Amino acid sequence: MNWSRLIAMARKELIQIRRDPRSLLIALLMPIMQMVMLGYGVSLDAKHIPVYAYDQEGSPDSQALLKHFQASQYFDLVKTVPNYRQLTRAIDSDRCRLGVVIPYDFSKTLRDRGTASVQVIVDGTDDNTANLAVEYARAVISAYSGAVQLDWMGRQGLATLAGSQPISIEARTWFNEDLESRNFIIPGIIALVMALVGALLTSLTIAREWERGTMEQLISTPVTAREVMLGKLVPYFGIGMADAVLCFVMGVWWFGVPFRGTILALFITTTLFLIVILGIGFMISVAIKNQLGASIIALLVTLLPTSMLSGYTFPIDQMPAPVRAITYLVYSRYYVTALKAIFLKGVGIEALAEPMIALTLYAGVVGFFAMRAFKKSLD
């Protein structure tokens, strides 16, 4: 290893980056845009779910139930329709997610002290929103039911029997006290942006030299394979770090995600992750000599696993066992776990041992193979 050759190689790469200001601009704008788009766009919270009601009875009792829906922050009672067909059509065309059908004998059943059934039709297409909507609707209806029962017991002179509510659940949420989906998604987005930028920057770096024919020139110089690799990756490492800082700053100051861990832990994990990502990008670039092919493979091994299998949005513990086994091979899994722990939990190094060790191993293996991947030969 000759330092002056290494520095010369890094300078060549740096000049090349500088001469292509558009790519550099994209590399620096990308994290900002991604953070804004994803930070605002990604939310799983369901509020203001549009509701249509088909009130077959139209009595004070049924109106009271609908008022309960109206009052809930989760529902917007958009419209009361006079027949079933209009309700169907509204759900078909996505104008409402939840249809409440109150039967024609609603208040009569209640007067006869029976159980009145209220039908809640939910658009199951988006199962997550549907699940939340059903939960919220159940809460609204059971609150109404409780009120009806209390009222009845009072009139029967049994109010003393009703007593207080038998069980209270005192729920406390840790780490993300307001259950904001943004707080858990933004640390994941940082990993996603880093994977994207890393893949973008390095996966074409060798392929481009082959395609343009400059590889032969490079090979004819005394620079060694290892110097080529390091020289090419060092500038990109710098850009990757700059992007990371940009993401952290935006996440904490713009989106107000709590940061409870230490900068040191953040720095170590980010460095390890960058080494892995850049190394993988470099190997792809060496293996596939045309840029189109390299770009497709780079996406397949960096962006996709990071977005799907890292636990960034989809919880890993809910995946079937074979897929869960695959996630152990996904390096971003460890980075996302570490980021969430550092940001939200604020745990120290000792609780981060598992992801740290895994990332270190990964970085070692990838580094080792990346060193050997590139050979100075023409075939």
Added chain:
Amino acid sequence: MFGRILHMLIKEFLQLRRDRYALIRLIVPPLIQLLIFGYAATFEVYHVSTAIVDFDHSQESRELIARFTGSGRFDLVEQPSNRHRIRDLIDRSEAAVAIQINPQFAENLRKGQTASVQVIVDGTNSNTALIALGYIDQIAAQFAEDYQNDHLNRMVPQYRLLMPSVQMVERPWYNPDLNSKWFFVPGIIGSLTLMTIVNLTAFAIVREREIGTLEQIMVTPIRPVEFILGKTVPFFLIGLIQVALIGLVGTLWFQVPFRGSVFVMLLGTSLFLVSTLAVGLLISTLCSTQQQAFASSFFFLTPAFTLSGFAFPIASMPPAMQWLTYLNPLRYYLVVLRGTFLKGTGLSILWPQMLAMTALGAALLAFSVMRFRKSLD
């Protein structure tokens, strides 16, 4: 004109065939992605790792615990004997939920006072936490109601059956089991197609320019429009094949129903392909190197996925973001896909989406042809 387009097409297909791995790259990645996505993409919540501390050790507390563990939603990982251990378990993510039944739980219940149960939830994943809390509330409420009914029954048996109540009957339409796969598989068709087509098209012209073959083509009598048609028709066909392939695997392997008409789906797919081809072309005409094209296509693709309703409901986005989604062809295509697969809706309901894709496609295409003409000078 058709002769020239035909020659252009033959050239493109020859080029594709000469690249040994091109076909593998076009077929295998989408299939792998579909399989992994299909299994990995879920917001369903089962088997939440749970720690339960019982400080009461009564028959009532044990019954409540049995209801939690018997629900299939909560997996008991440990029954720690003190509170410190809870902190530890949640810090290490070994438990996502901790339920603590306080002393005198049974005594309070019997006295008609409120018995309290403490629940600690790891909110790191807010969605899972929210759904898990919902289940806890539901189980506790059911327990309370049963207990109260029991109690009332013993005190004044004659009233037991005569309490008025309101019950909810839930009817999930289109996806009766609320199966995540039914939601995600149609979405995957749209997003994978978008990714493949934009990527391929974005590289198409830049590549010829970077290698220097664009000039050779430009000295032939071919006209810009013919050149663009010749470039895009193969990608259009690739797109159709990919949609058919993923759609087939989705219905046969993942058992997602297809309830609509193939014609509506074909129409929607064609319109969607035209608009995505136009996006790719636009990128290709704006860039001068393949790396730029690659970066730019990402600049477009990631927000396109996020702002499409693929995983995150558009209705929960802030208004400004909701407006942006109207510029996204994927947004409309997803409605068409979910409409034809799950809802079985036809043109009478899907026409606004078709119209929007046509308008977007036409505008983008016109713009990119203009740009291409200009970039030749």
